[in-house]
Amino acid sequence: MTAFANFMRFLAPAPRGPITPQVQRGEQVFSQIGCASCHVPTMMTGANSVAALRNKPVHLFSDLLLHDIGTGDGIVQGQATGNDFRTAPLWGLSRRSRYMHDASLNKIEDAIRRHGVEAQNARNGFAGLPRSDYDALLAFLGSL
Numbered sequence: 001m002t003a004f005a006n007f008m009r010f011l012a013p014a015p016r017g018p019i020t021p022q023v024q025r026g027e028q029v030f031s032q033i034g035c036a037s038c039h040v041p042t043m044m045t046g047a048n049s050v051a052a053l054r055n056k057p058v059h060l061f062s063d064l065l066l067h068d069i070g071t072g073d074g075i076v077q078g079q080a081t082g083n084d085f086r087t088a089p090l091w092g093l094s095r096r097s098r099y100m101h102d103a104s105l106n107k108i109e110d111a112i113r114r115h116g117v118e119a120q121n122a123r124n125g126f127a128g129l130p131r132s133d134y135d136a137l138l139a140f141l142g143s144l
Contacts, residue, residue, distance in 0.1 A: 009053070013060070014092040017143040026140025029133045033125025038067055038087045038118070061090035061144065070116030073102065083117065093144040108141055 017023075030036055039061040048054040066084045074082040085101050098104075099111035115123045129137065 009050075013058075014095055016059075017094055019143060020139070022136050022139045023143045024140075025133070026136035026138070026143075029129065029137045030140055033129070033137075034119075034122035035126075036061075037122070038063055038065070039090055040087075059091060061093075062087040064089075067119065068117045069114075069119050071100070071114060075101070090141070090144050094142050108138065 027041075030039075031041075040063045041061055042057050042059050043063070045053055045056045045058055064086060066080050066086055068081075068083045069085055070083050071085070076082055080086070088101070093108070098106055099108055100114060105111045105114065112126050113123060126134075126137070
């Protein structure tokens, strides 16, 4: 058990894909339409007895908080009501084939469109993107 716990503790996140000018533009779009208000690009680790893990930036693209995104599926987990979900970290997104908490979607675009309530402005921003920004945003998400 200790060996497994240590393995998981020191396991590095999956590396990002190439960061092209289009990916950089997509990251700007991600912030501009409001996605980064919940999917916070970088957080810092806290105090840790292991120096390598102490006060380090982590690019997980989450605030790890509960948000009402209006899926209304009735799943209750602890303090989370049927609409509340912890902001999923987006690191490793390019290695996933199913999206949302229930893995019901197989396109990232559909997962974005499923956001509502607290994420309604971001969803509306996504819906109104010009094609070049839409493609850039998807390239950015594909780089994670």
